[in-house]
Amino acid sequence: RIYPLMRVTLTTSDGASVTVSRQLTKHSGFIEKAITDMAVDDNAVPLSAVAVDVDDATLKLVIEWLTEHRDDALPYPEKTDEERRADDIPAWDQAFVQKWDTKEDQQQTLYAVITAADKLDIKGLLDMTCKTLANKINGKTVEEMREILQLECDFTEEELAEIRKENAWCEN
Amino acid sequence: SLLFLFNPIPRMDIFSLPDVFHRKLMKTMEIKDRLTLRLTCRALEKLVADTHAGEFGGGAILLNYPAFKGGPKSIEFLIDEVKFKKIELSDDRLEEFIKFRRRLFNGVTFWKMHASYFGYVIPLEFVRQLTDKFTVKYLRIPINEEAGIETALQLMSIFPDSKYMLDLGVALNLTKLMALPSTYKLFFYGYTEEKMQIPADVFCRLIATHEHLTILHRCVIVSRDDFKRIVQVSLNDISRY
Numbered sequence: 001r002i003y004p005l006m007r008v009t010l011t012t013s014d015g016a017s018v019t020v021s022r023q024l025t026k027h028s029g030f031i032e033k034a035i036t037d038m039a040v041d042d043n044a045v046p047l048s049a050v051a052v053d054v055d056d057a058t059l060k061l062v063i064e065w066l067t068e069h070r071d072d073a074l075p076y077p078e079k080t081d082e083e084r085r086a087d088d089i090p091a092w093d094q095a096f097v098q099k100w101d102t103k104e105d106q107q108q109t110l111y112a113v114i115t116a117a118d119k120l121d122i123k124g125l126l127d128m129t130c131k132t133l134a135n136k137i138n139g140k141t142v143e144e145m146r147e148i149l150q151l152e153c154d155f156t157e158e159e160l161a162e163i164r165k166e167n168a169w170c171e172n
Numbered sequence: 173s174l175l176f177l178f179n180p181i182p183r184m185d186i187f188s189l190p191d192v193f194h195r196k197l198m199k200t201m202e203i204k205d206r207l208t209l210r211l212t213c214r215a216l217e218k219l220v221a222d223t224h225a226g227e228f229g230g231g232a233i234l235l236n237y238p239a240f241k242g243g244p245k246s247i248e249f250l251i252d253e254v255k256f257k258k259i260e261l262s263d264d265r266l267e268e269f270i271k272f273r274r275r276l277f278n279g280v281t282f283w284k285m286h287a288s289y290f291g292y293v294i295p296l297e298f299v300r301q302l303t304d305k306f307t308v309k310y311l312r313i314p315i316n317e318e319a320g321i322e323t324a325l326q327l328m329s330i331f332p333d334s335k336y337m338l339d340l341g342v343a344l345n346l347t348k349l350m351a352l353p354s355t356y357k358l359f360f361y362g363y364t365e366e367k368m369q370i371p372a373d374v375f376c377r378l379i380a381t382h383e384h385l386t387i388l389h390r391c392v393i394v395s396r397d398d399f400k401r402i403v404q405v406s407l408n409d410i411s412r413y
Binding site: 084085086111114115118126127129130131133134137138139140141142145146149150151152153154155160163164166167168169170171 | 185186188189190192193196197199200201202203204205207208209210211212213214215216217226227228254255256257268269271272275
């Protein structure tokens with residue numbers, strides 16, 4: 001049972017600390033496990049701080065997302081192989097990610113949030129960021145994909161020709 | 173410091189992201205995107221080969237028999253609307269295609285796979301290799317000749333965990349009809365040697381064996397006791413789900 005008023009302090013990798021409601025942290029498998037491992041009475045207030053390997057700026061974004069999704073059902077529904085849709089990102093989440101477009105290094109922010117979602121075990125956020133990146137590269141050309149993913153082509157011309165020849169197995 | 177000024181912001185690359193994310197991302201890619209990703213760089217080409225393609229609504233393996241004689245001459249393979257070139261059944265071409273398929277994904281799930289063939293012989297080993305690491309939830313096989321039942325059983329043996337949907341349009345005696353393995357859906361529109369009627373015992377057995385049963389152009393004549401039995405079998409069946 002989660003008590004809405006119960007709060008937990010998180011310390012970030014760059015030394016900041018932030019106190020948030022357990023209503024938010026209940027969506028993080030990592031934080032919930034850390035609290036469980038403390039073996040404290042659920043009524044104990046305040047709880048000891050939980051150290052998270054996420055920097056302050058990224059954690060603020062994560063908390064913003066968690067605040068919007070605080071009432072999402074738990075446990076998060078296990079997605080199996082059929083989850084290949086990427087066009088069902090909620091409007092709020094789309095706007096949330098769009099905001100990063102104004103930042104200098106949007107890709108870096110997205111990657112930082114993805115890494116944080118994985119470290120904190122927030123499945124819904126990981127799914128959403130995955131779909132966001134998928135939507136960026138779906139249907140793009142090779143050059144566009146390289147640009148979006150910031151990749152250098154390290155193939156020789158012969159290797160590229162060989163892959164193109166193999167790809168020709170696909171008619172459309 | 174000057175050193176700081178000349179150091180660019182550390183660039184995060186996609187390969188620094190967690191494996192769980194890579195696997196998840198690759199499951200959302202369409203086949204066409206996987207083909208394109210293969211051309212971007214070595215590391216992504218490898219990621220494409222090493223990841224599961226996710227689940228697709230439908231797939232098909234079509235064995236083509238020109239003139240309906242002898243073994244199949246070629247095989248067609250489809251993933252949703254993506255069609256692959258006909259695979260001529262010569263050793264070199266088979267090997268080439270299998271090699272390509274293994275570089276395109278290391279597994280795939282189909283909600284429904286349609287396997288169609290005309291004739292008795294299928295290149296079983298090739299189909300086995302082609303569909304290695306495939307998960308097929310529903311395998312649908314049309315059977316148009318009695319001998320095709322054996323072929324269907326062979327195909328079913330490749331996918332032991334699938335649910336089967338058999339479209340049976342062949343003349344079949346009742347013993348053979350009853351001997352069919354359990355299916356999710358049996359659609360029987362062929363003839364039986366016993367003319368139009370299916371005995372109540374056989375009908376009872378069939379509804380106990382197949383989750384969904386459709387029989388066209390036949391009739392079942394039942395007594396009151398037969399009817400009770402049929403209802404009982406159906407109720408027992410329902411209680412399983």
